[in-house]
Amino acid sequence: MRKFFTLFFKHNALLLFIAYCCIALFFMKLEKKDTFSKLQTSGIEFSAGVNEKLVNLTSLLNVDKENERLMLINRDLLIKVLNYETTTVDERNLRIILDTPTFNASGFTIARVVARKFSERENMLVINAGWSNGIKKDMTVLVPEGLVGRVISVSEHYARVMPVIHTDFKVSVVSDSSNCTGILSWSGGAESIAHVEHIPISSRLKLYERMLTSDFSTFAMRGIPVGKVVRIKPDKLFYSIDLRLAVDFSSLTQVLVAPLKIEPEKMAMSNDSTLIEQNP
Amino acid sequence: MTKKISFSIIALCIVTLVQEFGFTRLALFEAFPDALAVFIAFLAVTQGQRTSTSFGFAAGILAGIFSGNLGLHTLAITTGGFLAGYFHSPEDSHATAKQKTRRFYGAVLTAEFASHTMITAVYNPLGLSPEYRIVTLGLLASLLSLTLAFIANRLILRKTFAS
Numbered sequence: 186m187r188k189f190f191t192l193f194f195k196h197n198a199l200l201l202f203i204a205y206c207c208i209a210l211f212f213m214k215l216e217k218k219d220t221f222s223k224l225q226t227s228g229i230e231f232s233a234g235v236n237e238k239l240v241n242l243t244s245l246l247n248v249d250k251e252n253e254r255l256m257l258i259n260r261d262l263l264i265k266v267l268n269y270e271t272t273t274v275d276e277r278n279l280r281i282i283l284d285t286p287t288f289n290a291s292g293f294t295i296a297r298v299v300a301r302k303f304s305e306r307e308n309m310l311v312i313n314a315g316w317s318n319g320i321k322k323d324m325t326v327l328v329p330e331g332l333v334g335r336v337i338s339v340s341e342h343y344a345r346v347m348p349v350i351h352t353d354f355k356v357s358v359v360s361d362s363s364n365c366t367g368i369l370s371w372s373g374g375a376e377s378i379a380h381v382e383h384i385p386i387s388s389r390l391k392l393y394e395r396m397l398t399s400d401f402s403t404f405a406m407r408g409i410p411v412g413k414v415v416r417i418k419p420d421k422l423f424y425s426i427d428l429r430l431a432v433d434f435s436s437l438t439q440v441l442v443a444p445l446k447i448e449p450e451k452m453a454m455s456n457d458s459t460l461i462e463q464n465p
Numbered sequence: 466m467t468k469k470i471s472f473s474i475i476a477l478c479i480v481t482l483v484q485e486f487g488f489t490r491l492a493l494f495e496a497f498p499d500a501l502a503v504f505i506a507f508l509a510v511t512q513g514q515r516t517s518t519s520f521g522f523a524a525g526i527l528a529g530i531f532s533g534n535l536g537l538h539t540l541a542i543t544t545g546g547f548l549a550g551y552f553h554s555p556e557d558s559h560a561t562a563k564q565k566t567r568r569f570y571g572a573v574l575t576a577e578f579a580s581h582t583m584i585t586a587v588y589n590p591l592g593l594s595p596e597y598r599i600v601t602l603g604l605l606a607s608l609l610s611l612t613l614a615f616i617a618n619r620l621i622l623r624k625t626f627a628s
Binding site: 197198199201202205206208209210211212213214215216227228231232235236239 | 485486513514515518519521522525529530531532533534535536537539540543544547550
């Protein structure tokens with residue numbers, strides 16, 4: 186007995202350690218029980234609550250940095266949203282052009298209007314297709330709704346287009362019902378109204394007739410819609426005709442560029458009268 | 466004696482809170498200094514093995530409540546306290562302050578490495594290799610705790626060891 190107590194007092198630290206380990210193992214075994222799990226969840230609840238308060242305090246001290254960080258995130262998100270919206274709109278407009286049932290867009294080059302210049306007497310468009318895309322000078326630019334203009338200069342990736350609403354632009358037009366031909370021009374003012382000249386008073390042109398490009402044009406292919414007659418005012422020998430243009434130039438995004446209209450013989454015939462005698 | 470024990474219990478609670486909400490945020494490669502190991506080591510050097518084992522048990526319960534692994538932390542820190550108790554410097558040993566300080570550092574290393582190894586052997590939340598966790602992270606944690614012990618010795622404990 187004495188030896189036992191001697192041993193006990195000598196190794197009481199070790200015995201205490203063993204007792205504590207047994208209790209700890211007992212805790213580990215009972216950890217899944219309700220009582221202990223409640224104790225654990227309470228401890229976690231307290232710990233998480235204090236941590237949250239500390240985090241809130243820290244964030245309160247760093248409000249400026251946090252605001253700056255959020256502003257940068259906002260900026261990036263806004264750029265992404267704008268890009269997505271722009272892409273969606275472009276895709277929709279492209280679909281409109283390609284899905285128009287009465288218009289065969291194959292063989293035409295699709296381009297996007299990337300810049301436009303508007304002033305009281307001058308309008309110019311820039312499209313994102315150049316000679317690397319097969320674009321050449323004097324090609325016709327159109328949309329399914331109607332004629333847009335004419336390519337006047339070309340670079341590798343871009344081309345400048347003189348639109349119908351340009352003071353130097355002229356095109357030969359013909360009415361679809363009465364076959365009256367004239368020359369379309371635009372003299373400034375309203376974007377949607379152009380004028381047709383050289384239609385004689387004897388013609389049977391009526392209001393709301395559609396005007397199309399005629400075969401007389403040196404650059405535009407025949408049959409492209411141009412507009413609708415909205416006013417006929419008789420003059421001495423000719424009518425003064427106002428045409429409401431078919432194309433809304435303020436909402437142009439996607440355009441088509443038609444292949445070049447090459448008729449060298451016709452050009453030669455138009456320019457040189459001596460050629461007439463060579464054909465028996 | 467009762468006053469000493471009460472003071473130690475209050476100090477234990479404060480150290481546990483500081484460890485749980487302070488030092489765990491100072492992680493370096495997933496290892497952080499252990500204020501509890503420093504406290505237990507101090508008790509081991511000054512009070513003896515029974516005190517350090519008992520306080521290791523209590524510290525383990527407190528740490529386990531906060532972490533969610535009650536049994537594992539109790540076992541680990543109790544073991545650390547027990548092993549640190551071997552560095553006890555009896556009052557009649559006439560050990561110098563320097564010798565007590567060295568024992569204190571030894572106790573810190575032992576307590577920290579032992580408790581870290583025990584926890585690592587059972588609980589592996591990141592799926593790291595045992596060798597990496599036990600050797601690399603264990604040594605790193607011990608080093609960080611040793612740094613903390615050095616700072617604590619310089620600021621607070623030097624007078625206690627000297628007396």
